[in-house]
Amino acid sequence: MTPLITVNNLCMDFDGKRVLKNISFEIGEGEVLGIIGRSGAGKTVLMHLLRGVEQPPTSGKIIYHIAACDSCMYICMGSAAKKKKCPECGGKLVAKDVDFWDEKNEEIKRHIMKRTAIMFQRTFALYGNDRVIENVLHALDDINYPAEKAINRAADLLDEVRLSHRMMHIARDLSGGEKQRVVLARQLAKNPFLLFADEPTGTLDPETAHLVHSMLTNAAKSNTMGMVVTSHFSQVIEEVADRAMLLVDGEIAKLGSPTEVIEEFMKDFVDEEEYEPPSLGENVLIARDVYKRYISVDRGVVRAVNGVTFNVAEKEIFGIIGKSGAGKTTLSRIISGIIEPTSGEMIIRIGEE
Ligand SMILES: Nc1ncnc2c1ncn2[C@@H]1O[C@H](COP(=O)(O)OP(=O)(O)OP(=O)(O)O)[C@@H](O)[C@H]1O
Ligand SMILES: [Mg+2]
Structure with a gap:
């Protein structure tokens, strides 16, 4: 070595x-x-x-x-x-x-x-409002890559991280894994x-x-x-x-x-703690047939949340698991009231109401 x-x-x-x-x-x-x-x-x-x-x-x-x-x-x-x-x-x-x-x-x-290049847990190093290809072009511009060859080089880099099919998408709309691959392409641009x-x-x-x-x-x-x-x-x-x-x-x-x-x-990774489930109370959250659709110029109708129904009771710890792009963040935003569902009901008990 x-x-x-x-x-x-x-x-x-x-x-x-x-x-x-x-x-x-x-x-x-x-x-x-x-x-x-x-x-x-x-x-x-x-x-x-x-x-x-x-x-x-x-x-x-x-x-x-x-x-x-x-x-x-x-x-x-x-x-x-x-x-x-x-x-x-x-x-x-x-x-x-x-x-x-x-x-x-x-x-x-x-x-x-x-x-040297960097990559972190949070994909902060992206221009969210720009297209994927533009993100890579910015990175090439930063190192003064010859402008006439930049488009080809950017396309090759996106190919390398297998994101050619997302080239014209807005970076912000990509899933976490895809964003991280744009970050990688941007970093590889620095050679x-x-x-x-x-x-x-x-x-x-x-x-x-x-x-x-x-x-x-x-x-x-x-x-x-x-x-x-x-x-x-x-x-x-x-x-x-x-x-x-x-x-x-x-x-x-x-x-x-x-x-x-x-x-x-x-x-030294032993999990010996005894777990006793608490007795659950009444429902504090009721989700009925919740949908969230986005219309995107590039991708047409995006069904971010697609007919989700569940209840969460008092004292319950409710986990949402799913692959990258499955809709976890969108659903969490609907639950917390940051965005409105396209259809369906999200009923949350606040105080006694
Ligand atoms: N700028 C700082 N000022 C004071 N203490 C710091 C600073 N940066 C890190 N520390 C302390 O140094 C120790 C090591 O932190 P570090 O962030 O490197 O851990 P880590 O292994 O990366 O943890 P994680 O897996 O959570 O990212 C911690 O006790 C942390 O509180
Ligand atoms: Mg750390």
């Missing part, structure tokens, strides 16, 4: 509390590293430090082993220095070990960050050598998550792109990671194959 990043004795304190404790490891070129750990273990803090955002570490170092073009400052993985030629301008590539958080490396750090994904599929159902995972894996393989993926779901690590790390209270509890790391993670 040719290391891309070396992390050395990294520590991070917040208000005197140590949340990352002497973290040392390496990430190889093109490697997919999965970081698993419970909520609060320090996954996101570590990810921020690796990406170079927020505050610098309290102590320790992150070294990027890269190759930088001596004329245009384009950054490649370290091993590219052997090829010697910059793919952007034909200049000379020079291998460098960059102490990422050292203030005097501020400028090269910015150039490195341009070649990154490393992608940081913090809980990228945390809000998706297992099947949709699986789809997004396979796109991540394909993208990594076909673009020789490394990835750092965090999650507290073992499915993510199982499906995408070459190697995994278990973080427990800011320490590396295990570093190894995904299978052994997940096994360790699951060890």
Whole structure:
């Protein structure tokens, strides 16, 4: 393995509390590293430090082993220095070990960050009112991609995340899994050598998550792109990671194959609590034949909620489960009164009425 990043004795304190404790490891070129750990273990803090955002570490170092073009400052993985030629301008590539958080490396750090990409649980990085293709075109524009070739490149990227059939749809109207794939296409537009994904599929159902995972894996393989993926779901690590790390209270509890790391993670996962169902009261919510239809220029009639009937009683905890795009959010909005159903009744008891 040719290391891309070396992390050395990294520590991070917040208000005197140590949340990352002497973290040392390496990430190889093109490697997919999965970081698993419970909520609060320090996954996101570590990810921020690796990406170079927020505050610098309290102590320790992150070294990027890269190759930088001596004329245009384009950054490649370290091993590219052997090829010697910059793919952007034909200049000379020079291998460098960059102490990422050292203030005097501020400028090269910015150039490195341009070649890394991000993906988070919430798909905030989208222009909701714009079409899918426009979203990808914006991303290409951001990196000054030649305008005359941009349309073709955008179409290829959408093909890669298998969203060609949604090209002309408004981004806001897509399901969660589809939105996340537009985000991925936008990030791939940057032609990154490393992608940081913090809980990228945390809000998706297992099947949709699986789809997004396979796109991540394909993208990594076909673009020789490394990835750092965090999650507290073992499915993510199982499906995408070459190697995994278990973080427990800011320490590396295990570093190894995904299978052994997940096994360790699951060890202290015992569910012994006795559950006693409460006695339920009267109905507080009655939904009768609730429909919500949208008319969309692109998709015609969208049946977001399609004849739903159920009751919820006092003290009852009622769960709504369904695949991405099944209508959960629309139904929740109808229940909370944010939107009106197209037809049907949603009766809610407030106080004694
Ligand atoms: N900016 C900050 N200021 C103070 N404390 C912070 C800050 N960021 C994180 N922490 C603390 O650092 C610890 C690790 O948080 P982190 O967000 O990295 O956990 P995580 O593993 O990503 O959890 P989750 O799975 O919930 O996303 C927590 O105790 C958190 O409260
Ligand atoms: Mg987190």
